[in-house]
Amino acid sequence: MNELAHTLIGHATPSSSPLELSFLRELSQEVRWVKAAYQACRYTEAAGRLPRVLRHLGQEPTALEEETRRLWLQVRADAYHVTASVLLKCDERGLAWLAADRSHQAAQATQDPVLVGSSIRVYVRALMRERHYRTAADLAVNAAEQLEPSTSLSSTASAVSVYGSLMLIGAVAAARQEDRTRALSLLDEAEQTARRLGGDHNHRWTAFGPTNVLLHRVSTAVELGDAGQAVHQARQIDTTRVAPVEREVVLHLDTARAYTQWGKLREAHEALTTAERLAPEELKERPMVHRLVDELRTRSTGHLKRDFVHLADRVGVV
Structure with missing residues (x-):
């Protein structure tokens, strides 16, 4: 994450590779890989590959043809979008704002309403x-x-x-x-x-x-605050139809939050451990999850408290 932060604020050494159309297409594929890693909750991998991409995209294309410049802007918008998404997961809010703004600026320059709308989502x-x-x-x-x-x-x-x-x-x-x-x-x-x-x-x-x-x-x-309604609706969802892992994990985290509101701490533990099995990084990297686990560890007693203590240790809750 430190390298990503340094790249965003301009302390990294810029790449000297020329931004030709063929290389931009390679970078576009790399951004697609990073987006797929994000949706699979592989945040460490995504954060590790983004600095190289961002360093290359920090340069203007060597050619001024419309196709080259448009692709450069599109890839910049997508790259900074996923950068902001990763940073928000880790609660790096200041850096996320910077990345979101760069994504939106690049999207606006394309005058593509779909790309602009997409960039606003992370804003x-x-x-x-x-x-x-x-x-x-x-x-x-x-x-x-x-x-x-x-x-x-x-x-x-x-x-x-x-x-x-x-x-x-x-x-x-x-x-x-x-x-x-x-x-x-x-x-x-x-x-x-x-x-x-x-x-x-x-x-x-x-x-x-x-x-x-x-x-x-x-x-x-x-x-x-409609905990019972949230749990009822969650039970109606066929999780085999939830394609991105990140979306399914969020469902289990939301269910855990609902059970916590409802005072059903054992069920909250089951929802959290299901999320952990699907995507350990989602629990390890998100401060929101740490706060929830800490609350449940404090509120629980007996064998359940022991289970929450073990969960807190696994995901790195202090």
Whole structure:
């Protein structure tokens, strides 16, 4: 993570390799690999490969042809997007803001509404991490409204997916603001959008579709304090339909949070250990998870306390 931080703030030695079109295509494939690693919860691998990518993308292309420059901007937007996502997982909020801003600037320069909308998703998450929930919800909804005309074109899968994912993250932001009406309205809009898409897909790395809407209904219920409803909804989800590991792990973490709210600590432990089996790094790297495990360790007694102590040791809770 230190090398990634140094690269972001400009202390790393810039690469001298020329940014020709063929090499940019190689970097594009590398960014796709990093995004896949992120969705598989392999955050250490992702963070380890990003500095090289970012150093190369810090240069202007040697050729000024439109195709080369456009690809450079697209790869920059995607690379800084996934960089911000990794940093947010690790609660590196200042660095995440920097990466999110660079992603958005590159996306805006392409004038591609889908890429712009996609880059705003990580901006919204950064705002939420700073507890600016109303601003985050407003930004998500405004970005979706600007993208909406693109969802009616002949080739719409990516636009529809980004539009729907903006509605979902806006719903969670509204729930954290305790705006139940707005949160449920955005979820309903996302559900209608998922029907238009016609299934679960991963266009523009959104993992958007009917199943992801259900996952966000669980997240939103937890944020609104509806623990029983969250658990009920989680039980309705067919986890074999949840493609990215990161999304399934978040489901189990949300379920653990719901059980904690409900006072069912044994069930919370089971949900956490399921998440740990799927993706140990998700529990080791996320400060939010550490706080939850610490709370459960403090609240539990007897054999259950011992189990939480062991879990805390495994994931590195101090």
